[in-house]
Amino acid sequence: MVDQAPQGRQxxxxxxxxxxxxxxxxxxxxxxxxxxxxTEVNVSTVNHKNLAGNYTTHVYVDYTDNTVEGFNLGxxxxxxxxxxxxxxxxxxxxxxxxxxxxxxxxxxxxxSGCVPTSLAMTFTDILGTTVAPTTVADYLYYNTNSxxxxxxxxxxxxxxxxxSKNWGLKSNMLSSISSIASALLSGQHVLAAVGxxxxxxxxxxxxxxxxxxxxGKTYVRDPFNAANNGWYSLDYIHGVKSTDPMDTKLxxxxxxxxx
Numbered sequence: 001m002v003d004q005a006p007q008g009r010q011x012x013x014x015x016x017x018x019x020x021x022x023x024x025x026x027x028x029x030x031x032x033x034x035x036x037x038x039t040e041v042n043v044s045t046v047n048h049k050n051l052a053g054n055y056t057t058h059v060y061v062d063y064t065d066n067t068v069e070g071f072n073l074g075x076x077x078x079x080x081x082x083x084x085x086x087x088x089x090x091x092x093x094x095x096x097x098x099x100x101x102x103x104x105x106x107x108x109x110x111x112s113g114c115v116p117t118s119l120a121m122t123f124t125d126i127l128g129t130t131v132a133p134t135t136v137a138d139y140l141y142y143n144t145n146s147x148x149x150x151x152x153x154x155x156x157x158x159x160x161x162x163x164s165k166n167w168g169l170k171s172n173m174l175s176s177i178s179s180i181a182s183a184l185l186s187g188q189h190v191l192a193a194v195g196x197x198x199x200x201x202x203x204x205x206x207x208x209x210x211x212x213x214x215x216g217k218t219y220v221r222d223p224f225n226a227a228n229n230g231w232y233s234l235d236y237i238h239g240v241k242s243t244d245p246m247d248t249k250l251x252x253x254x255x256x257x258x259x
Contacts, residue, residue: 010063011064014039014061020078045078049177087219092132093223107153114206119163122189127169127259157250164257169259174252175251175252188211193207193253194240208222210237217232
């Protein structure tokens with residue numbers, strides 16, 4: 001809380017930096033513009049990976065005379081209640097013999113069907129009706145230029161947005177760990193494009209489905225290798241995010257999908 005002194009300098013803006021990790025790995029900034037003599041800034045642990053610990057708070061007050069004053073408020077111990085969101089369990093494999101050898105343009109489902117298969121799992125979960133990977137692949141190939149239409153096999157980010165809209169769903173690009181955590185905590189599915197990692201070897205990238213949340217971890221469904229299915233930390237997933245231009249065509253390689 002910041003109060004405007006009756007005879008003091010006029011406050012223009014308040015900036016608050018909050019973190020708990022020693023390397024400031026979960027640092028988040030909060031901005032507030034005073035609307036009266038008393039201004040409150042609310043801090044949510046969701047924006048800090050939902051971690052328990054001692055949180056450091058620094059407050060910076062910008063005044064209308066272009067001066068800045070900083071305050072170290074010390075540390076506050078927070079123990080957020082763990083909110084576990086159970087994952088849904090629809091699983092499809094892009095290597096399923098029912099469709100693995102089906103070709104679309106420059107490649108087949110086995111080698112380039114991770115996005116259609118991930119979308120099919122997500123759509124089936126949300127809509128409560130079976131949506132097969134080839135149904136999604138058919139839509140992407142015959143109605144967009146996003147899937148296997150160039151010399152490079154795969155689906156670009158626009159295909160995720162287009163397919164979601166076609167099935168009557170919404171999508172939202174997510175750029176930070178905190179925004180991914182918020183989406184998962186609200187029960188949304190998140191499609192994540194990852195680079196070299198547990199899931200794929202360099203120089204390729206791969207799409208996986210995230211759903212569910214438990215103390216900084218999310219449940220992964222890997223359409224290429226079911227042995228990889230399980231709980232992973234968001235730090236790890238975000239740390240191996242794809243930087244490929246197809247995956248980052250709209251910005252970040254993470255998209256929440258929801259009704």
